[in-house]
Amino acid sequence: MSWKHSFSTSIGKKLQMSFTGLFLILFLLVHCYVNAQIFWNDGGAKFNEAAHFMGNNFLIRTTEIGLFAFLILHIVQGLALWAKNRSRRSVRYQVTAGNKTSPWYRRSMGLLGTLILLFLIIHLSKFWIPNRYAQTFGSGELNLYTRMREEFSITWVVLFYLGGCIALAWHLVHGFYSSLQTLGLTTHKYKKMINGIGIGFSIIVPLVFALMPLAFYLNWII
């Protein structure tokens, strides 16, 4: 069985979702850690230092390319899976079980993912794109801390970011468990632990992210 074939069967596609998803989870952790430097409340000194490192380190910039490749694969494969799975039941049920047989978020990964994608487009266009643009063609790196303060003084932006964090949290609750189930790790012995870590991660990381716009908006930090 060739590699290409191994990854194109239904389990193979799940494996693609799982590997890329786990990589994105790792990225979230790093991103969260770096951005949490704003909470030192030192006018962004520590944060800008970390952001400067992330934006200029050769290895990290190379990984960034991989990150985008994985992100795109995750999105394209995810949407394709959603469409394909929907087409497997052409005549739909008159009455459905709803939440009686499965929690809503497990059935709504496509929708939650799409919401996160919308968030991501706005998010990148506010920070990442202008910064890389300025770095390459303009007058050098932007002060991302100042930029955060400007953006997060606008009410709709803050609300939009909170919405993005909520969608992310629900997506992660299922995504974390699901990716490890796909790798076959959710055995009797590890299931409880994996679920616990997954739920913890899905609450803590989006919560820390959500506190960032709030901290600026409510003037918790200068």
Next chain:
Amino acid sequence: MEHHTIGLTLKVWRQKNNKAKGQFETFNVKNISTEMSFLEMFDVLNEQLVAENKEPVAFDHDCREGICGACSMYINGRAHGPWHNTTTCQLHMREYKDGDTIVVEPWRANSFPVLKDLIVDRSSFDRIIQAGGYISVNTGNAVDANSLPIEKHRADESFAAAACIGCGACVAACPNASAMLFVSAKVSHLALLPQGDPERKIRSVNMIEQMDKEGFGSCTNIGACEAECPKGISLENIARLNREYLGAVFSGDSQNA
């Protein structure tokens, strides 16, 4: 339990054949004993229809004791009705109250085409079994059952997976119409035993291949299958199938068509 009789309104899917476009038909049944099974209630309905010179409702059934998996009915949005770990033939009418309306649909999945009314064609499951759900044994006398020692908990787990009756409720309940729980049960009960070893590397690969070919959806770990399975087949079996598959494709010696 106290016995009494009830009357019901039934909205049942009627479809002449595989090609025809189906529709719901509404019936009223009276004098249904709460001691009856759901299928016996359908027997009453069908006798009523025969007496009226109408075509009875076609539905699948065989053992009527919860072990064959034939009795596929999607009842008020639930595979085999609302009871946990229960087939339609074991669902009893004491669940319902006088005057209730019950919507009964066939399993709906493109891989389970409707043959007539509530009967669907589940031969796609047979073809998945043929692709890998077997073991090679020598012919001749049966070997002594105790010649091969098997750990107790492995035997138990294998037995639990072997309890799958191939009813298809997992596919019916899955929003993706995926057959992963069924395939995982069939792979698991063999993978856990030494007898399953010779074909181990090709079994999961070939069965998954056939499952895809039959047009089932992909598993997204929703878990509705586990909730609706009459035999309590656990999602841990799907994790095991995923491991079997990974083991097969990464080991480099899995060969198949």
